[in-house]
Amino acid sequence: MTNPTKTIIIDDAVPYAEAIFSHLGKVITLPGKAIDAETVKNADALIVRSRTQVNAELLANSQVSFVGSTVVGLDHIDQEFLKSNNIHFYSAQGCNANSVAEYIITALYELAETFDFKLQDKTLGIIGVGNVGEKVYNKAKQLGVTCLLNDPLKIDKQPDQVNLDNYVDLDTCLTADIITVHTPLTRSGKHPSYDLISAEKLAQIKPQQILINAARGGVINEQAWINTPTLANIIDCWENEPNINEALYRTAFLATPHIAGHSLDAKVAGSAMVYNELCRFWNTPIQDKWRNQLPPQPDLIEITEQAPTQTAMRQTLNKTHDIKTDDLAIRSKDISKVHNKYENYRRNFPIYREFSQHKIQITSNPELNKLLESLGFTLIATQSY
Ligand SMILES: NC(=O)C1=CN([C@@H]2O[C@H](COP(=O)(O)OP(=O)(O)OC[C@H]3O[C@@H](n4cnc5c(N)ncnc54)[C@H](O)[C@@H]3O)[C@@H](O)[C@H]2O)C=CC1
Numbered sequence: 001m002t003n004p005t006k007t008i009i010i011d012d013a014v015p016y017a018e019a020i021f022s023h024l025g026k027v028i029t030l031p032g033k034a035i036d037a038e039t040v041k042n043a044d045a046l047i048v049r050s051r052t053q054v055n056a057e058l059l060a061n062s063q064v065s066f067v068g069s070t071v072v073g074l075d076h077i078d079q080e081f082l083k084s085n086n087i088h089f090y091s092a093q094g095c096n097a098n099s100v101a102e103y104i105i106t107a108l109y110e111l112a113e114t115f116d117f118k119l120q121d122k123t124l125g126i127i128g129v130g131n132v133g134e135k136v137y138n139k140a141k142q143l144g145v146t147c148l149l150n151d152p153l154k155i156d157k158q159p160d161q162v163n164l165d166n167y168v169d170l171d172t173c174l175t176a177d178i179i180t181v182h183t184p185l186t187r188s189g190k191h192p193s194y195d196l197i198s199a200e201k202l203a204q205i206k207p208q209q210i211l212i213n214a215a216r217g218g219v220i221n222e223q224a225w226i227n228t229p230t231l232a233n234i235i236d237c238w239e240n241e242p243n244i245n246e247a248l249y250r251t252a253f254l255a256t257p258h259i260a261g262h263s264l265d266a267k268v269a270g271s272a273m274v275y276n277e278l279c280r281f282w283n284t285p286i287q288d289k290w291r292n293q294l295p296p297q298p299d300l301i302e303i304t305e306q307a308p309t310q311t312a313m314r315q316t317l318n319k320t321h322d323i324k325t326d327d328l329a330i331r332s333k334d335i336s337k338v339h340n341k342y343e344n345y346r347r348n349f350p351i352y353r354e355f356s357q358h359k360i361q362i363t364s365n366p367e368l369n370k371l372l373e374s375l376g377f378t379l380i381a382t383q384s385y
């Protein structure tokens with residue numbers, strides 16, 4: 001039963017928006033970039049993803065009393081404005097951390113097999129050890145990868161809750177063979193992340209090192225990155241999206257259009273977290289019938305080839321979500337075509353599920369079985385094993 005007195009504006013990239021929110025009020029879905037002061041004027045609640053700038057310009061003349069962001073980044077939200085105007089704000093922190101962490105792990109196997117090295121022989125530097133960074137660390141550790149961690153804010157905030165064994169300063173972290181950043185994009189405070197890996201820091205990078213940015217464009221200085229020889233760059237987050245820098249784009253081993261957090265499970269988690277908060281805010285019982293509309297679990301994955309463990313890992317992870325497909329989806333010699341394909345591909349992003357949604361037929365390789373289970377796959381014994 002829809003509540004006729006409430007109007008909810010929702011970014012149409014929020015999956016199952018109608019099914020989830022319609023019993024709370026009249027749902028109007030719009031492309032994130034089309035949500036403006038005119039469209040929100042008479043709304044009571046606004047549910048966004050990252051493409052809508054939520055600020056005074058958008059809301060000053062509206063009656064919106066609730067804003068929910070179904071993503072994690074906060075750089076599109078003027079939280080001070082919302083707080084000072086008594087607009088309740090909720091962000092689905094952590095909703096897509098596992099999705100990004102699985103993107104990183106999948107990328108590591110792609111790198112190891114392409115550049116012919118054993119993952120266990122490499123060190124992984126993780127800058128920003130929050131929801132995403134922590135999951136990357138835990139997964140990489142299970143896979144036998146030595147990690148260096150850097151997160152001065154976390155240490156400042158909760159010194160007694162951080163095992164300092166693997167935490168190092170930024171310069172030490174930047175000596176790792178593979179470096180991945182997982183900070184928000186911040187320009188103020190004691191440790192601003194904008195230009196964190198500055199031209200000066202990039203001058204320390206050696207040609208055999210690998211840089212990954214699946215956090216935010218601008219954490220790594222793009223102009224200096226273009227001229228920093230590396231073994232490989234994997235870039236999911238860019239400055240000035242979708243009009244990404246061509247010179248940087250041409251350096252990328254894998255260039256993806258900001259999709260590391262786009263598993264269906266992550267998007268649904270973000271929607272559900274915001275929905276639950278809106279129910280609490282409007283004192284309405286939570287309903288979860290909408291979950292019946294979710295797709296069934298993926299088919300059983302069978303591994304037939306007797307490949308070496310690392311090769312089999314890459315093949316298996318790519319069966320769940322092959323990042324190369326996302327790279328190829330926007331790749332072009334003509335940068336304007338890359339720009340034009342960027343958002344369209346994101347808004348029509350193919351559904352993929354996280355590892356824990358997948359069942360795999362147990363293999364004759366105990367090491368492979370153990371690694372797959374450590375990443376969350378369910379192994380199914382069949383009569384032959
Ligand atoms: N590519 C994608 O699709 C996605 C990108 N992201 C990005 O990743 C970021 C991290 O996500 P979460 O881990 O969920 O956020 P989080 O807030 O849980 O963790 C961020 C961590 O970075 C640390 N940090 C902040 N400034 C730092 C600095 N200057 N140096 C080192 N560490 C610093 C914080 O202390 C915190 O522990 C988000 O803010 C978002 O920008 C998040 C999800 C999806």
Ligand SMILES: O=C(O)C(=O)[C@H](O)COP(=O)(O)O
Nearest residue numbers: 049050051071072073096261
């Ligand atoms: O959660 C974040 O922060 C992200 O970067 C999300 O991947 C943003 O997703 P979209 O809102 O751009 O679909």
